[in-house]
Amino acid sequence: xxxxxxxxxxxxxxxxxxxxxxxxxxxxxxxxxxxAVALWGFTGWKTPDWETENFEMAYRPPSRAHPFGxxxxxxxxxxxxVYGTRVAVSVALTASVLALVIGLVLGLLAGxxxxxxxxxxxxxxxxxxxxxxxxLILAFAFVLQDRTFTLFxxxxxxxxxxxxxxxxxxxxxxxxxxxxxxEAIKHRxxxxxxAARALGSSPGRLIVRQILPNVVHLAVITFSLGFVxxxxxxxxxxxxxxxxxxxxxxxxxxxxxxxxxxxxxxxQLAAATAAIFFISLTLHIFGDAVRDxxxxxxxxxxx
Amino acid sequence: MNPVLEVxxxxxxxxxxxxxxxxxxxxxxxxxxxxxxxxxxxxxxGKTVTALSLMRLVPRxxxxxxxxxxxxxxxxxxxxxxxxxxxxxxxxxxxxxxxIFQEPMTSLNPVFTIGEQVREAIRVHEPLxxxxxxxxxxxxxxxxNLPDPESRYFDYPHQLSGGQRQRxxxxxxxxxxxxxxxxxxxxxxxxxxxxxxxxGLISRLRDRYEMAVxxxxxxxxxxxxxxxxxxxxxxxxxxxxxxxxxxFKAPAHPYTRGLLDSVPRLGxxxxxxxxxxxxxxxxxxxxxxxxxxxRCPRAGEVCRRESPAPREVGEGHRVECHFPLE
Ligand SMILES: Nc1ncnc2c1ncn2[C@@H]1O[C@H](COP(=O)(O)OP(=O)(O)OP(=O)(O)O)[C@@H](O)[C@H]1O
Ligand SMILES: [Mg+2]
Numbered sequence: 230x231x232x233x234x235x236x237x238x239x240x241x242x243x244x245x246x247x248x249x250x251x252x253x254x255x256x257x258x259x260x261x262x263x264x265a266v267a268l269w270g271f272t273g274w275k276t277p278d279w280e281t282e283n284f285e286m287a288y289r290p291p292s293r294a295h296p297f298g299x300x301x302x303x304x305x306x307x308x309x310x311v312y313g314t315r316v317a318v319s320v321a322l323t324a325s326v327l328a329l330v331i332g333l334v335l336g337l338l339a340g341x342x343x344x345x346x347x348x349x350x351x352x353x354x355x356x357x358x359x360x361x362x363x364x365l366i367l368a369f370a371f372v373l374q375d376r377t378f379t380l381f382x383x384x385x386x387x388x389x390x391x392x393x394x395x396x397x398x399x400x401x402x403x404x405x406x407x408x409x410x411x412e413a414i415k416h417r418x419x420x421x422x423x424a425a426r427a428l429g430s431s432p433g434r435l436i437v438r439q440i441l442p443n444v445v446h447l448a449v450i451t452f453s454l455g456f457v458x459x460x461x462x463x464x465x466x467x468x469x470x471x472x473x474x475x476x477x478x479x480x481x482x483x484x485x486x487x488x489x490x491x492x493x494x495x496x497q498l499a500a501a502t503a504a505i506f507f508i509s510l511t512l513h514i515f516g517d518a519v520r521d522x523x524x525x526x527x528x529x530x531x532x
Numbered sequence: 533m534n535p536v537l538e539v540x541x542x543x544x545x546x547x548x549x550x551x552x553x554x555x556x557x558x559x560x561x562x563x564x565x566x567x568x569x570x571x572x573x574x575x576x577x578g579k580t581v582t583a584l585s586l587m588r589l590v591p592r593x594x595x596x597x598x599x600x601x602x603x604x605x606x607x608x609x610x611x612x613x614x615x616x617x618x619x620x621x622x623x624x625x626x627x628x629x630x631x632i633f634q635e636p637m638t639s640l641n642p643v644f645t646i647g648e649q650v651r652e653a654i655r656v657h658e659p660l661x662x663x664x665x666x667x668x669x670x671x672x673x674x675x676x677n678l679p680d681p682e683s684r685y686f687d688y689p690h691q692l693s694g695g696q697r698q699r700x701x702x703x704x705x706x707x708x709x710x711x712x713x714x715x716x717x718x719x720x721x722x723x724x725x726x727x728x729x730x731x732g733l734i735s736r737l738r739d740r741y742e743m744a745v746x747x748x749x750x751x752x753x754x755x756x757x758x759x760x761x762x763x764x765x766x767x768x769x770x771x772x773x774x775x776x777x778x779x780f781k782a783p784a785h786p787y788t789r790g791l792l793d794s795v796p797r798l799g800x801x802x803x804x805x806x807x808x809x810x811x812x813x814x815x816x817x818x819x820x821x822x823x824x825x826x827r828c829p830r831a832g833e834v835c836r837r838e839s840p841a842p843r844e845v846g847e848g849h850r851v852e853c854h855f856p857l858e
């Protein structure tokens with residue numbers, strides 16, 4: 230054992246551990262940039278105008294006034310990309326959080342309690358898993374599309390983007406749930422869980438205080454990788470016409486590009502692809518670094 | 533003196549499908565304040581299962597099928613632990629019965645500092661303020677002689693040595709001042725010098741906190757060093773129980789004799805190791821009659837047929853044998 234290094238807080242030291250890697254730090258900066266752009270889109274404060282049509286300006290290549298060029302209606306592609314970021318991030322964020330919560334809670338319950346609770350949850354995710362993923366999302370998106378429902382007395386209407394987010398979140402928890410369930414089964418048998426029971430901890434306290442901290446790194450990495458796949462899924466769904474409509478999205482932009490490429494109009498496709506590429510790449514790198522930084526075993530070895 | 537914990541007729545079975553494995557087959561003993569009872573026996577004889585039964589933490593598919601575990605209460609009569617609802621049993625664990633385990637590495641949660649873990653042990657039962665808890669944690673770490681407790685508070689388990697970890701485990705078990713401390717092979721994973729220090733620490737804390745201690749071990753050296761009474765376990769039964777000195781001087785059960793003979797002693801050159809011949813039978817095939825008879829040098833006809841009833845062969849000296857040694 231090397232000289233003990235004092236670390237007062239698990240999360241703080243894990244964070245330092247992650248940011249010590251230059252690639253992870255750069256990736257985080259890029260991710261934060263995307264989030265900032267998305268947030269900017271939400272505030273609507275001086276956001277670039279993507280709506281104004283100007284047919285005289287159709288299909289202009291990148292220039293000083295339009296760095297990413299213009300589309301068939303003469304709309305600014307950069308503005309569309311910015312708005313697309315907002316759509317992509319909000320879909321991915323909603324879906325990730327939904328999947329995270331469902332997967333984590335069900336996984337912990339199934340793994341810790343076992344018995345019929347486990348049987349029920351296992352049955353549920355096995356069923357979901359046996360349906361081809363893309364069909365499942367399509368089915369969910371179809372069913373949820375333009376539904377109105379009442380929750381706590383308030384009426385909600387599910388429109389395009391929300392239907393996509395919900396469909397992704399409600400189907401996306403399976404992987405995390407399986408993973409967490411397996412880990413919880415493993416940790417349940419560990420001696421420190423027995424030791425905590427010998428102290429009089431209740432099952433709820435045990436799950437939250439003993440098991441959760443040992444599996445949370447898996448949730449974090451799944452979250453960051455899931456985020457990428459939800460961005461891709463939104464693009465695919467929008468491309469297929471099941472996602473957002475009437476507003477720009479990276480998927481819609483790629484769909485538009487179908488008719489543009491043979492005219493030599495490459496910039497809209499390039500903009501959307503680049504936007505997807507950089508967020509995917511950096512989330513992967515960052516996710517890996519987070520896993521290494523948070524995994525208690527890896528942390529233990531390095532000291 | 534009134535015993536703090538009285539165990540009688542305890543039976544714990546592991547039921548796998550329709551086969552029943554009787555790991556504990558009717559165990560009686562009692563623990564008194566300020567005294568240590570050693571529970572010894574070969575591997576697999578049911579020591580850990582007995583200890584876990586007292587806490588009602590037997591792992592599935594194990595089940596306590598009969599018996600009684602009574603805890604003395606200062607006010608009112610004794611409390612029968614085996615019939616308590618789980619939620620009340622939870623309040624007994626940690627507060628009345630504390631337990632330490634064999635492996636100090638795996639008994640601590642790797643993602644928390646040791647300070648946080650001792651703190652959690654207090655907070656399970658007592659919602660104290662941040663500062664008060666912190667002081668108590670430091671006090672406990674000092675009680676178990678962990679060097680430099682203020683800064684050790686922020687160490688993770690992997691930064692401590694085995695002996696230090698076991699000290700932390702003891703601090704955790706003592707956090708809520710239990711009346712009874714159950715220690716399941718607390719020193720087996722440690723090397724000999726550390727072992728002696730940890731045993732000394734347990735004895736001192738026992739006196740200071742006026743606890744009753746059940747010390748589970750397979751090491752007769754540990755028994756000699758740290759206990760007043762011993763119970764010898766064989767295949768889920770206590771076959772002999774006596775004051776430690778008496779047992780070492782005049783064992784009455786051939787099995788105890790064999791265990792004592794297997795301990796190599798200084799000065800005696802040729803002593804047979806493993807003086808108990810044969811291997812421990814499996815639980816699914818416990819011999820009829822006296823369960824020790826296939827390995828017993830003194831076994832006679834009656835041993836094959838009848839299991840021996842417990843008998844007194846001296847003051848506080850009980851043995852289950854048809855032909856006890858003089
Ligand atoms: N989870 C379990 N499932 C089935 N049988 C078990 C289980 N745990 C213990 N047993 C059985 O109970 C018997 C007693 O086990 P126990 O762990 O109490 O032995 P021990 O005396 O503590 O031994 P050791 O010195 O090796 O710790 C063993 O024969 C074992 O086969
Ligand atoms: Mg054991």
